[in-house]
Amino acid sequence: MNRYVELAAVWKVMVTGVGGGVGLVAIYALGLVELSAGLGRGGPGDRRPLPLLLAGVCFLIVVAGVGLGLYTLLAR
Incomplete structure (x- = not known):
C-alpha cells in the first residue's frame, strides 16, 4: 500500500x-480474581482448590510471558 510502511511488520x-501487553495484564487480573475466590471469606477451612489451581496457572503463564519477553530482549 505504501512504500514507507510495511504493513506485515x-x-x-x-x-x-x-x-504481551494487554493479554498478560488480563491473565494476571483473572489470576487475582481466582485467588480471591479460592481463599473465600471465611477461615482457613473455607478454601476451594479449583480456583486456587486456576490462579496458579494464570500466574505461571504471566511469569512465563515475562520470562520469554526478557529472554527475547536480552538475546539480541
Whole structure:
C-alpha cells in the first residue's frame, strides 16, 4: 500500500503488543480474581482448590510471558 510502511511488520508488532501487553495484564487480573475466590471469606477451612489451581496457572503463564519477553530482549 505504501512504500514507507510495511504493513506485515506493523501487523506483527500490533499482535505482539496486544498479546504481551494487554493479554498478560488480563491473565494476571483473572489470576487475582481466582485467588480471591479460592481463599473465600471465611477461615482457613473455607478454601476451594479449583480456583486456587486456576490462579496458579494464570500466574505461571504471566511469569512465563515475562520470562520469554526478557529472554527475547536480552538475546539480541
